Amino acid sequence: MTVPGSFTATGTAGTAQAALSWTASSGAASYKVQRSTSSSGSFADLSGTLTGLTYTDTTAAGGTTYYYRVVATNTAGSTTSNTVSVTPTSAVTVPGSFTVTGTAGTSQASLSWTASSGAASYKVQRSTSGSSGFADLSGSLTALTYTDTTAVGDTTYYYRVVSTNAAGSATSNTVSVTPASPSTGEGTATGLAVQYRPNDTDAANSAAAPQFIITNSGTSAVGMSTLKVRYYFTKDNSTAFNFFCDWAQIGSDNVQAQFVSMTTPTATADTYLELTFKSGAGSIAAGGNSGQIQTRFSKTDWTNFSESNDYSFSTASTSFVNNSKVTLYVNGTLAWGNEPS
Known part of the structure; x- marks a missing residue:
């Protein structure tokens, strides 16, 4: 052998x-x-x-x-x-426990949480009941903070965060936040709000396409000609702008626009689009709204915007929701939203 x-x-x-x-x-x-x-x-x-x-x-x-x-x-x-x-791979275990906290703002809630060990991403969920009805509010996140700008003032919301990896998920504690309502200079709530959605969620193309609905939950009609809407963004360079009102229920011809350079720019806003309305736009009845105002603007040289850091731009929802980063004025007085600071 x-x-x-x-x-x-x-x-x-x-x-x-x-x-x-x-x-x-x-x-x-x-x-x-x-x-x-x-x-x-x-x-x-x-x-x-x-x-x-x-x-x-x-x-x-x-x-x-x-x-x-x-x-x-x-x-x-x-x-x-x-x-x-x-070289064997390491076993993946579900993310570790973590804690979320929330702070109320004007028509918004700021959330932050500790890191969940092993987490690949996070998702924020919201409910108006502390024990059920939670729905995804954010997309997939890697940061440890999130601001809900769709919140309605004087409404209590319940938030939780879900951390995820390939092995599964872990859910944080639940926190309740009650944002404040915006007010006029005299501190009296007007019942007016601006709903917003982006018609184009691409943050790096040649056109911005914010769309708006002005709502009136007050007890009196409000003339459209007394209102101004401001949408804040960064212009990225010194090029001028073209404005288009693609469609408006009140009539596109009744929508006027100008671009204004801010005297005190911030990291997320140095310019705003200001919409005003002719008398032909009529008024918003108590409990009613303006209908959709579909706008769009571009640079005159058609170079791309970089909207991802723009103050008013948000892809949190493609449906119309309240956006406190779009401001509304009645006869020049702030009635809704938060100016960038």
Whole structure:
């Protein structure tokens, strides 16, 4: 009898394990798998006596590189295979526990949370009941903060955050936040609000397309000609702008616009689009609204905007929702929203 013939081993990485296989060694009576953490180091027996041509190392630690070889044996002696290296992946566990806190603003709620260990992303959920009815509010987030600008003043909301990775998810505690209502200079709530949606959610193309609805939950009609709407953005360069009113329920011809450079610019706003309305626009009845006002603007050279950091721009909802970062004025007095500061 002669010693076993030459043969070849291969290895495949798994999650905290390594799967090994080898070709048959002619004349071999049995096999034994050996392992080392160095390609030239000391190999130690890992398995008992084997007669099959496969073995799975379930004792491997994820992220560690191991070196394996197989020894074929018979009564005449032994033959050792080639050496293969395998680096198993680490086992993924569900994200760890974490805590969220909330702060009320004017028609908005600012949320922040601690990091959830192992989390790949987060999603904010909101409900008007503390125990049920939670719906996704944000898209997938990697930051640890989020501001809900769609909140209605004097309404109590309940928020929670869900952290997610490939293994599953973990849910934070629930916090309640009651945003304040915007007010006029005299501090009396007007019942007016501006709803907004982006007709185009691409933040890096040649046109911005904000659309608005002005709502009146007050007890008196409000003349459109007394109102001004301001949408804040960064102009990115010194190019002038073109304005288009694509459609308005009150009549596109009754919508007027100008672009105003802010005297005190901020990191997210140096210019605003100001909409005013002719007398032909009529009034907004108590409990009514203006209907849609579909606007669009571009640079005269048609270069791209960078809207992702613009104060009033939001992709939180593609339906009309209250946006306190779009301001509304009645006879020049702030009646809705928060100016950038």
